[in-house]
Amino acid sequence: MYTFNFEMLWGYRWLFLNGTLVTIGLTAAVVVLGLLLGLVGGLAQLSRFAVLRWISWAYIELFRCTPLLVQLLWFYYALPMLTGIQIDAITASVLTLSLYGGSFYAEVIRGGVVSIEAGQTEAGLALGLTPAKVMRRIVLPQAIKRMIPPLMNQSIIQFKNTSLVSVVAVPDLLYQGQVAATDTFRPLEVYTIVALIYFVVLVPLTAIVKRGEKQLQTGH
Amino acid sequence: MNIPKIEVAGLRKQFGELVVLRDINLTVEPGAVVALIGPSGSGKSTLLRCLNLLVVPNGGRVRIGGDAFDFETGKALPRPKAQAKFRSNTGMVFQHFNLFPHMTVLGNVMEGPVSAKNMPKAQAEAIGRRLLAKVGLADKADAYPDRLSGGQKQRVAIARALAMEPEVMLFDEATSALDPELVSEVLGVMRDLAAEGMTMIIVTHEIAFAREVADRVIFMRDGVIVEEGPARDVIDRPQQEATRAFLSHFHTRG
Numbered sequence: 001m002y003t004f005n006f007e008m009l010w011g012y013r014w015l016f017l018n019g020t021l022v023t024i025g026l027t028a029a030v031v032v033l034g035l036l037l038g039l040v041g042g043l044a045q046l047s048r049f050a051v052l053r054w055i056s057w058a059y060i061e062l063f064r065c066t067p068l069l070v071q072l073l074w075f076y077y078a079l080p081m082l083t084g085i086q087i088d089a090i091t092a093s094v095l096t097l098s099l100y101g102g103s104f105y106a107e108v109i110r111g112g113v114v115s116i117e118a119g120q121t122e123a124g125l126a127l128g129l130t131p132a133k134v135m136r137r138i139v140l141p142q143a144i145k146r147m148i149p150p151l152m153n154q155s156i157i158q159f160k161n162t163s164l165v166s167v168v169a170v171p172d173l174l175y176q177g178q179v180a181a182t183d184t185f186r187p188l189e190v191y192t193i194v195a196l197i198y199f200v201v202l203v204p205l206t207a208i209v210k211r212g213e214k215q216l217q218t219g220h
Numbered sequence: 221m222n223i224p225k226i227e228v229a230g231l232r233k234q235f236g237e238l239v240v241l242r243d244i245n246l247t248v249e250p251g252a253v254v255a256l257i258g259p260s261g262s263g264k265s266t267l268l269r270c271l272n273l274l275v276v277p278n279g280g281r282v283r284i285g286g287d288a289f290d291f292e293t294g295k296a297l298p299r300p301k302a303q304a305k306f307r308s309n310t311g312m313v314f315q316h317f318n319l320f321p322h323m324t325v326l327g328n329v330m331e332g333p334v335s336a337k338n339m340p341k342a343q344a345e346a347i348g349r350r351l352l353a354k355v356g357l358a359d360k361a362d363a364y365p366d367r368l369s370g371g372q373k374q375r376v377a378i379a380r381a382l383a384m385e386p387e388v389m390l391f392d393e394a395t396s397a398l399d400p401e402l403v404s405e406v407l408g409v410m411r412d413l414a415a416e417g418m419t420m421i422i423v424t425h426e427i428a429f430a431r432e433v434a435d436r437v438i439f440m441r442d443g444v445i446v447e448e449g450p451a452r453d454v455i456d457r458p459q460q461e462a463t464r465a466f467l468s469h470f471h472t473r474g
């Protein structure tokens with residue numbers, strides 16, 4: 001029977017803390033950038049210009065239908081060979097995760113917008129609002145309420161997806177865990193701790209999402 | 221002689237193979253009330269929607285007040301800004317109200333002036349409160365639409381359309397979604413508007429109301445105007461067999 005020994009990991013607490021902060025910072029960056037990409041991509045899907053619809057479709061499907069790990073390796077190793085421009089691991093990670101997340105956000109945003117009854121758009125147009133104002137004043141405020149739960153879900157997934165960046169040596173939580181594991185020959189304890197940290201950060205977040213959902217259902 | 225407020229000439233609309241409107245010609249004098257009646261699928265709602273470009277016609281010409289559009293196959297649509305300006309001159313009331321649920325009643329009524337005309341909020345609020353009082357809902361200004369009855373919602377929708385000070389009001393089966401006991405409060409508001417001299421086109425199944433309030437009735441079937449004339453003539457003494465058959469389904473004298 002294996003005897004767990006967590007005490008010896010105490011010496012690595014700053015390493016874990018550091019990795020956790022990198023993971024949180026990375027998530028914040030890719031959620032914000034991903035949401036911007038998703039907004040642009042999602043609204044472009046609904047554009048009256050076919051070119052915009054086509055470009056956004058290509059972007060969304062390309063990133064939704066290839067594995068994130070493959071994308072990450074491609075941006076880190078293959079893109080520099082193509083362009084001759086070397087990008088560092090953090091830039092490649094933020095870029096890939098944002099584009100990947102954005103493709104899912106775009107679908108959520110498009111879906112939220114089309115879920116608003118056509119009568120709302122018609123009423124706005126009939127008043128004499130331009131299509132852009134109808135979107136901003138009438139459709140988006142209502143659609144955002146419906147988008148928030150799936151957007152939060154996708155963001156939680158993004159938090160976990162950041163663990164993949166350890167393969168290109170970004171010092172996130174998992175990467176620092178790997179360092180500690182090789183150092184101590186205690187992978188069982190280390191990866192248990194790593195999993196617990198992800199869990200402890202996300203569980204309160206999911207509770208907040210649940211509560212927010214309930215409030216949205218009742219309020220205006 | 222007055223220049224007609226609304227002029228429609230040679231209007232055509234088809235969805236794919238299905239021809240919904242064929243060569244519609246129509247003029248409406250200022251202050252006139254015209255009722256469009258006919259079986260479902262006759263094209264009356266599509267005609268109404270063509271008048272404020274919610275449906276873009278395939279051919280013909282529409283003029284409302286000083287704004288006119290020509291529609292030809294293959295020609296580019298008018299630009300969104302021009303369309304918006306055109307629409308702001310017509311108020312539309314929908315069967316299902318289509319109030320904005322995320323805004324208060326007052327917010328709904330202020331939305332047109334504030335967002336389409338860039339009117340200062342204080343001025344728009346004054347207009348909004350005056351119109352809510354006019355439709356008998358001054359006390360509901362701060363309520364949200366989901367707190368209102370169907371009749372109240374439709375009266376707010378009428379106030380919202382009036383806030384743009386349109387030259388013409390279009391009613392698309394404004395009472396069809398209402399419980400019977402709520403119909404009269406909406407018809408009352410429409411009757412007042414007609415009495416004030418608003419130019420109105422009403423798509424309706426309320427034949428008795430059309431007979432009482434409308435100056436003219438137009439009976440449509442299969443995308444054409446079958447019969448038109450003074451309201452009482454058309455409803456009491458229809459000339460066409462199709463009109464007679466349609467009207468036989470209604471008690472026409474209220």
